[in-house]
Amino acid sequence: MRNIMKIALVGYGKMGKIIEELAVQKGHSIVATLNESPTLENLNSPDVVIEFSNPEVAFDNIKFCLEQNIPVVCGTTGWLSKKQEIEKIAIENNTAFLYGSNFSLGVNLFFALNEKLAQMMQPFEDYACQLEEIHHTHKKDAPSGTAITLAEGIIKNSKFNAWKLEETEDKNLGIFAIREDEVPGTHSVFYKSNVDEIEIKHTAFNRNGFALGAIVAAEWIIGKTGNFSMKDVLAID
Known part of the structure; x- marks a missing residue:
């Protein structure tokens, strides 16, 4: 008990x-x-x-x-x-x-999925990686801690050396930090080439x-x- x-x-x-x-x-x-x-x-x-x-x-x-x-x-x-x-x-x-x-249980499973996908994508240099996080306007830090954890999971399984706000540039993995009213938290990881795009996404409905x-x-x-x-x-x- x-x-x-x-x-x-x-x-x-x-x-x-x-x-x-x-x-x-x-x-x-x-x-x-x-x-x-x-x-x-x-x-x-x-x-x-x-x-x-x-x-x-x-x-x-x-x-x-x-x-x-x-x-x-x-x-x-x-x-x-x-x-x-x-x-x-x-x-x-x-x-x-x-x-x-x-x-969140779902987010922690998402962390593991993110690292596995980063390992799988490492050989395919035609795909550019970008992160995006959306939170409520009351959130004081940007990017979110969740986005940083996602970025760190990609960095240790890829060519990237560090993360940065805004667009990916060379070996700096980009994170777009967007603030909208009353959004509990949405995190997306994109791998985009000239012919297609792979996206994994977690959306929280509430806290x-x-x-x-x-x-x-x-x-x-x-x-x-x-x-x-x-x-x-x-x-x-």
């Missing part, structure tokens, strides 16, 4: 509220809902922290929680230049950290898939030590 968790939500915007609703439906207890910096007092002794805040404060939020030996599941994007430092802090404090650019995946990740991480991703949670090679 699944253990009931005490969850602290650090970042209580739209995503935090959906996580709260779904976590309660699954029988878990929400002990804190914070839009301010976490402290020992306002966290209320959780089993796990789920962090969906914003890029400016994510590092400090995560660092504090890990230093209190509280495992953290983080879905905030736009701060990843400091991710290695966070992973070191998790190890030093004998706790666990799990980052996901996207917690529930992201929220449910974060809760599943939190359930999974309890009692573990180290740094993880949704590949570990879903046992995807």
Whole structure:
């Protein structure tokens, strides 16, 4: 039988509220809902922290929680230049950290499909690759963390050295970042030649898939030590 968790939500915007609703439906207890910096007092002794805040404060939020030996599941994007430092802090404090650019089951299967397709396309130089992501106008970072994960999956299986915003150029893989009202998230990968085009695409209909995946990740991480991703949670090679 699944253990009931005490969850602290650090970042209580739209995503935090959906996580709260779904976590309660699954029988878990929400002990804190914070839009301010976490402290020992306002966290209320959780089993796990789920962090969906914003890029400016994510590092400090995560660092504090890990230093209190509280495992953290983080879905905030736009701060990843400091991710290695966070992973070191998790190890030093004998706790666990799990980052996901996207917690949706479908997206994580899409990540695996994207890498497999990149491997298959590598010999065919007539095909130019381009990424596109569409999100709601409230999203603060561009490109999305999901698009960056897709780009990294292609880069490690292709001739590309890095990604860039806008069009693909030489060995820089391009990502178009489009912002439209109330779009939860659409990600596309295109391979285009003079005669045809291959496209793989994931479209989110709402945020529930992201929220449910974060809760599943939190359930999974309890009692573990180290740094993880949704590949570990879903046992995807």
